[in-house]
Amino acid sequence: MQPMTKYMWRNIRDSLGRFIAIILIILLGVLIFVGVKATGPALNDSLNTTVKQDKLTDIQLLSTTGFTSKDVATAKKVAGAQAEAVKFKYVNGSKGQVVALYGDQSGQQLNQLTLTSGHRPRHNNEIVLDQRAQRSFGYKLGQTYTFPTDAKLARRQFKIVGFADSPLYIDNAQRGSANVGDGAVRYFAYIPASQMKLGAASLLNIRFPSLQKTDTFTDHYTDLVRAKEKQLKKVFKNRAVTRTREVLAPTLKTLDQQQNQLDAAQKQLAAAKQQVASASNGQMTTTPQIAQQETALQTAQKKLTAGRQRAEQSVKTTYTWQTRDDLAGFSAYGDSSERIAAIANVFPAFFFLVAALITFTTVTRMVEEARGQIGAFKALGYGKFQIALSFLNYALLAGVLGTVLGAASGNWSIPRIVIALYKNEYIPLQPTVAFQWGTAALAGGFALLATVGAAIIVVREQLAEKPAALMLLRAPKSAKRILLERIKPLWRRLNFNQKVSYRNLFRYKSRMWMTIIGIAGGTALILTGFGLKNSIEASGSRQYSDxxxxxxxxxxxxxxxxxxxxxxxxxxxxxxxxxxxxxxxxxxxxxxxxxxxxxxxxxxxxxxxxxxxxxxxxxxxxxxxxxxxxxxxxxxxxxxxxxxxxxxxxxxxxxxxxxxxxxxxxxxxxxxxxxxxxxxxxxxxxxxxxxxxxxxxxxxxxxxxxxxxxxxxxxxxxxxxxxxxxxxKKTVGNMGKMLNPVVMIFILLSGVLSFVVLYNLTNINVSERIRELSTIKVLGFYNQEVTMYISRENIILTGAGILFGYAGGNLLTAYILHQAETAQIIFPLSISWTGYIIATLLMIAFTAIVMFVTHQRLKRVDMVEALKSND
Structure with missing residues (x-):
């Protein structure tokens, strides 16, 4: 093994905590960046897979005169169309609840039911109910379900033999509206089609297999469906006239028969009048009896004519066209996935930016700490590229491991967690999560920029110096008077340790700003998570109160x-x-x-x-x-x-x-x-x-x-x-519920990132100043005083970071809400005090934990070895 390679592995072993911290920060950043970016597409893909599996129709057609096999054949004139005519109507069900009632028939292919329990109707007295009827209204298998007489069915009582989901009703919270009962559909039901007293099917389902490869929620799909709908309207334009004639035919046939009878009676009356006229030598052409018959025939003719006009006016075939967007909850689902996608364009990017910034700092510190080794390698004759390669491989290994683990876990976990949590709001979805190669590659590029890029910049700077200069300790930064010193009454009241801490804050400005940025970023991310939830809820509460x-x-x-x-x-x-x-x-x-x-x-x-x-x-x-x-x-x-x-x-x-x-x-x-x-x-x-x-x-x-x-x-x-x-208001509230899983993931991972960042920065701070801390410990400072010597700085920087985080959280939330707006909804910026309190308490808790860990480490520090070291 090459000496420089050995050095790299020894470096990893000796600073395993820092190496793992770099991997964790990159992992968290990539995980949420890739995971959240994958969630929106995964939600769409999962629903597309589910409705494709259940053969959801692309277009539904309702008719005032019903559908026959001729209508099915007419629909199939459009290339690639699959069509089924089914019986359907809205009725009042048990307990006055409005039911969307369908006729179940053998061989039905489109809009397939997914049974959650029981079986489909096998006999005329059996019924399958929506699973919502079981969950929300307490119906059970084996119970008797009774329809009122105004439902106009062949029978009133049915036995519940199953509960099911339907792709027509994906949203568990709503089932649409109707023109019966209270106007709100509570659930759907299926009974044998023979039990529905309808002369013809009332609903025509049409599906195009060629469209099923296209994402339902894209404009491209909408354009394709419109084109198909246009073709269907064209072929059904002529069919509407023909269908009207078909429906009118029995009535017109009866009226024609009556007209024929009336015409015959008119002829008989005319002959009678002729006979009377002949018998009276033309003196008298009518009698009271003939006049009475003539009046009756005239009245009958008027009634017959009016009846024909009424029949022709009352029967007219008109069609109502519906697409998937008209189905209850379908558009809301698409809007939900769009909002998550919009959030994913901003929140994870900011999250990853914070992670990358801290990683950049960590790698920079790692290389700077190795000044002595770099100088020694240069003095031994190693080339610049060989020396640089050791540190670049260190950074590359950390970056690649973090990227691979983060991309794999993020793409696999977050979308599936969100889909699983959606089961309470929507029908069970078939998880379909495609790996986001483009997003993972982008995240990997940024991760390598933060790790390898930092190593390149710092190593190049170090290699530009002479070996002798590198092997010498850098002169510590000189302290300067700070603004607080100029406030004499306040400065005099501070003890020695406090004065040293305040001076050190401004002595190492880069470390100060990185700590503040790290804390502010974590606070802002946690606050944004709460802000998204509160703001989405506020849109409904303000709309329906103010x-x-x-x-x-x-x-x-x-x-x-x-x-x-x-x-x-x-x-x-x-x-x-x-x-x-x-x-x-x-x-x-x-x-x-x-x-x-x-x-x-x-x-x-x-x-x-x-x-x-x-x-x-x-x-x-x-x-x-x-x-x-x-x-x-x-x-x-x-x-x-x-x-x-x-x-x-x-x-x-x-x-x-x-x-x-x-x-x-x-x-x-x-x-x-x-x-x-x-x-x-x-x-x-x-x-x-x-x-x-x-x-x-x-x-x-x-x-x-x-x-x-x-x-x-x-x-x-x-x-x-x-x-x-x-x-x-409840529907709007469901929007907030649907985002809750994503928001909670944001908050959880933001908290983890904040802790890792704070721990890492404190660890770097202690490592850089170990000689300084050992010196004051040798001078007689107690363990608690040594810990507070450095922790006091963390407390102050945490406070400052939290305040900056408040501002950053509001700005980030406002920007994300602007991106998540739709053509119908505006989200007002609203962050509850709970969000501020929890974000603050979490940062304080993280600081306390880091202080405790630092205290334990400083208690065990070997002062002699630290003071002997040239690092």
């Missing part, structure tokens, strides 16, 4: 003025007040940009609106709806790049179009809104604002009270549906 002050939204039927709904509301004991508004959805454009699906509210009582919606600027000034112009919320304004005074174009879903000036920009956290007075609405669209929605303020309600009120409004209040803000 902005949205109503508790329910009641959507009215087209011919309702709200009076019937008002009567139902006033009978409810939890009712407080209501405000009638005009609600619409529009696309708003300006400066070549467009913001789709903006919710528009127009009110004829602008002053009362403030009791229901808190409109205010980001400076807190209240906003009153003007007689002309429009008020936009800040996210929509930012997306459109407009400010107060700019003009925007508004186009509603009903194709009403107009231009309006932006009069104010209101603070909002979730969704995009535009507010107008009724006068401004009429000016904008040249049409009077028609009330179609009630904003309702209610006292706190239980879930049963909310469901009862929603059912009453649907039944007697001329309402299309009722939505509660508590449900929306």
């Amino acid at each position: 902005i949205i002050k109503y508790q329910a939204v009641v959507r009215l039927t087209d011919d309702s003025n709200g009076s019937a709904a008002h009567q139902v509301l006033t009978k409810d004991s939890r009712y407080r007040s209501r405000l009638a508004v005009t609600a619409d959805v529009a696309d708003i454009s300006a400066h070549g940009r467009k913001q789709a699906d903006v919710n528009i509210y127009a009110s004829a009582a602008p002053k009362q609106l403030n009791r229901y919606i808190g409109l205010h600027t980001n400076r807190g000034a209240a906003i009153t709806l003007p007689q002309k112009g429009i008020v936009l919320t800040d996210k929509a304004a930012k997306q459109l790049n407009v400010s107060v005074g700019d003009t925007v174009t508004v186009k509603t879903t009903d194709n009403h179009r107009g231009r309006a000036k932006v009069t104010a920009i209101a603070t909002n956290y979730i969704g995009n809104y535009a507010y107008l007075s009724a006068t401004a609405y009429q000016t904008l669209f040249a049409e009077k604002a028609v009330v179609n929605t009630l904003l309702v303020r209610l006292r706190p309600q239980t879930a049963n009270q909310r469901n009862t009120l929603a059912r009453q409004l649907l039944k007697n209040g001329e309402a299309l549906g009722t939505s509660y803000t508590v449900d929306q």
Whole structure:
């Protein structure tokens, strides 16, 4: 073995703690950098694998007249399409719960169920329920499930034989909405298709195998699905007319038969009239009996004509198209993985930067400590490259080990931990984690830059000196007067040890700043972890306390003025007040940009609106709806790049179009809104604002009270549906829950990194100053005094680092939140006192642990050997 190679291994053996510390710091940095960067793609890949395995449809088609085998054949005209027609409808189930009911049929290939227990229906009296019905509503295998009569099924009672998951419902917290019951679907169910009294299938599932290799959550997939949907609409355009004729055919056949009978009766009546006229020599052409028959036939003809018109008007085939984005929870899942990916672009990079900076310092100190050996090797005739190679290999080995271990463990562990923790929020996912070679290579490059790069810089500097100069001790830095000395009253009150500590702080400025940066970085990272959690939660709490002050939204039927709904509301004991508004959805454009699906509210009582919606600027000034112009919320304004005074174009879903000036920009956290007075609405669209929605303020309600009120409004209040803000708030709250696993990983690893950094820097500090510490120990200082001699510096630097960390944590959190924003959500910066307290206590605890370890080490130091050393 070459002498320089032996020296390297001896160096590793003699400074094993430092070598391991370098590996650990690099490992932690690479682990979180690669692991978190891999989490977003892994979440998408895992869901893609799961829904591909279950053959989730790409497009769903609902029809007002149902589907037959001809419709399935029509769908298959589009190249590569797989199609299945199934029976489906929303019904009231047991205990008044709304159920998405499907007909189970043999040979069904698409949207396959995954049984969590039991088996599929084998007999006409068996039913399989959503696993949510078991988990949230307490249903059990073997129980009897009873539907009310209005479900209109072949039988009412079924035996529960299984519970299942469906790729149509990936989010365990929501199952969508319906136009029956209280309007909120609680779970899905499958019964034999023969038990559903439907003349034809009501849902057509369409899947394209060619699209399954594409990530569902990419724009490329969306474009491909739109192209397929366009082709399907083209072939179904002609099919809609044909299907209408097919449905009308039996009715028209009956009406034609009646028409034929009526025509025959008309002929008989005409013949009778002719006979009467002949018998009376043309004097009398009718009789009372003939007149009566003629009147009856005319009446029958009118009824028959009206019946034909009603039949033709009542039967018209219209289609409703849905993609995966329309499935409950699907878009939210994609948004969640996007937020994690956005966080991964910032947080791990900062984490890794701190780790790399400390590693750079550690390697630099390691080389500088070896000045004497470098000088000796130069004096013995070794070349510069041979000497440098020893230190470069040391750094390379540490960097490679840290990178490989960190990349492998990070890519394998963090995504799988997050996916496993998602099981409470989503259906069980098939973990699919691809190794992030690009990210690992990038992390490895930075790791080698911090280790080998540092070694190159310092070794080159050392090798430039003469051997004699290298083998001599460097003169210690001279102390200088510090600012604190100029404050005489304070300086006189400090004892000798305190004065020495303060002077030493500024004597070694690089060590001071590295310690402060290390502590500040750790504090900032921990604080950022809490800040992300708090800020995401704050978006929901502020939206539904400061902005949205109503508790329910009641959507009215087209011919309702709200009076019937008002009567139902006033009978409810939890009712407080209501405000009638005009609600619409529009696309708003300006400066070549467009913001789709903006919710528009127009009110004829602008002053009362403030009791229901808190409109205010980001400076807190209240906003009153003007007689002309429009008020936009800040996210929509930012997306459109407009400010107060700019003009925007508004186009509603009903194709009403107009231009309006932006009069104010209101603070909002979730969704995009535009507010107008009724006068401004009429000016904008040249049409009077028609009330179609009630904003309702209610006292706190239980879930049963909310469901009862929603059912009453649907039944007697001329309402299309009722939505509660508590449900929306819960959905937003789930976003924070979904990020909790990632945030806790951030906090845990940040704490570990902070401890390793502090320990490493203190270890370097002690190693560099071992002669100084041995000197004061020889002079009679007690062990506690020797420890405090150096620990006092750590305490001061920890305090300073914590304060800098507060500022850094806020800045880092704000930047990450900005990156994690979506087109619909703004996250306000919010860090609770808990985050500050825990970050502070952790740093204090780490400092205390390091002080204890340092104290034990200094108690055992060999003073004579330390003072004899030339290091």
